[in-house]
Amino acid sequence: MRFVATRLEGAYVVEPEPHRDERGLFARSWDRDEFAEHGLATEVVQCSFSRNTHAGTLRGLHFQTAPHEEVKLVRCTAGAIFDVIVDLREGSPTHGEWLGVRLDDERAEALYVPKGFAHGFQTLVDGAEVFYMMADPYMPEAAAGVRWDDPAFGIEWPPAERRTIGERDRAWPDYRPGSLRSLAT
Numbered sequence: 001m002r003f004v005a006t007r008l009e010g011a012y013v014v015e016p017e018p019h020r021d022e023r024g025l026f027a028r029s030w031d032r033d034e035f036a037e038h039g040l041a042t043e044v045v046q047c048s049f050s051r052n053t054h055a056g057t058l059r060g061l062h063f064q065t066a067p068h069e070e071v072k073l074v075r076c077t078a079g080a081i082f083d084v085i086v087d088l089r090e091g092s093p094t095h096g097e098w099l100g101v102r103l104d105d106e107r108a109e110a111l112y113v114p115k116g117f118a119h120g121f122q123t124l125v126d127g128a129e130v131f132y133m134m135a136d137p138y139m140p141e142a143a144a145g146v147r148w149d150d151p152a153f154g155i156e157w158p159p160a161e162r163r164t165i166g167e168r169d170r171a172w173p174d175y176r177p178g179s180l181r182s183l184a185t
Contacts, residue, residue: 001028003038003112006101008087008094010114012038013101014073018108027108029075030133040112041071041135048138049077049131052123056160060120060169061086061146068142069115071135079128080104081121082158086146089116090177098153103130118146120169122157145172152176 002015016027032042050059061084064070074083086098101111102124113119121130148165149155152175 001031001034003034003040006099008085008097008099008117009092011085011087011099011117012040012112014110014112016108029108029110030073043135044133045137046134047132048134049129051078052128052130053126054162054164055123055125055128056162057123057128057164058120058148058157058160058169059122059166060084061118061148061150061172062120063088063116063118063144063146064136064139064142065144066142068136068139070138071115072113072119073110073133074103074113074119074121075108075110075131076103076105077129077131078105079126080106080124081128081130082124083111083121084119084155084157085111085113086118086153086155087116088118088146088175092116095177096152096175098155100155100157120148122160122163124158145169146175147172150174 004013018025018027036042083103084100087094
């Protein structure tokens with residue numbers, strides 16, 4: 001695997017190194033020791049996936065509030081998505097900045113999302129499936145989010161003929177440092 005640092009400290013694109021032959025290809029998608037060598041979380045406590053019926057489905061921007069922040073490794077296992085992270089770490093030199101990465105089943109790259117980041121994605125094709133490995137458990141009382149189109153971030157989402165956004169994601173507030181709320185409030 002290759003770990004490509006992004007401009008947001010602690011966030012990486014993890015590229016597989018496939019071995020190809022007449023059967024197709026084989027590649028590792030997880031190696032605890034290689035993640036440890038890069039100073040990244042090595043424990044996986046939970047895995048989840050989402051299947052998305054339509055292109056233009058938008059999920060996010062989600063995170064968990066302290067002390068339950070979570071680390072995620074996100075991979076698109078079917079189709080293609082535009083995956084987005086936003087640095088919400090107070091005091092970070094890239095606080096408030098976002099990064100968007102195309103993840104698809106062809107390249108099989110993953111995005112490593114550190115603690116303190118909001119995460120979301122938009123599907124680029126019908127039937128996209130996303131697989132998440134989490135180093136920290138989901139805590140419903142710490143679940144939080146910020147609005148996907150918050151002008152504070154200026155995220156340049158791909159155009160969509162039709163956008164499908166869940167009620168909860170439409171209701172997240174605009175971001176103001178120190179004002180993040182969870183579902184429990």
